[in-house]
Amino acid sequence: MPSTSMHLKILLPSQVYADKSEVLRIVAETAGGSFGLLPNRLDCAAALTPGILIVETKSDGEVYVAIDQGVLVKAGSEVLVSVRRAIGGNDLGTLRDAVEKQFLTLDEQEKSMRSVMVKLEAGLLHRLASLQGA
16 A cells, blocks of 8 residues: 655754654755655655755645755655754745854854864874974
């Protein structure tokens, strides 16, 4: 008998962001464009680009989740989405504001951290070079 719903888990590096059952459809974005998942679609895997994941459930209706890049895997009625960051909401306008605040702040923190790492690596290489010369 064909399945009428899916089970979705959205995984972040440190936690399970969402665990939804009775999912009717999912729309995701890849580098090749948007595609939809229905319960009886063949199993697949896709590399996701930053964008909006649309999830429709029996109980909540249509819910939007802004995601960073990641991977989607559908196996049977199970769908796993693994991403670096996610923010959910029911209103696209509010979601856009939240994404700008959180994602842009994190991007600045990442740039700062990368700058510190470059300085540490340069210092380490300089010390190694001085040890070889001695």
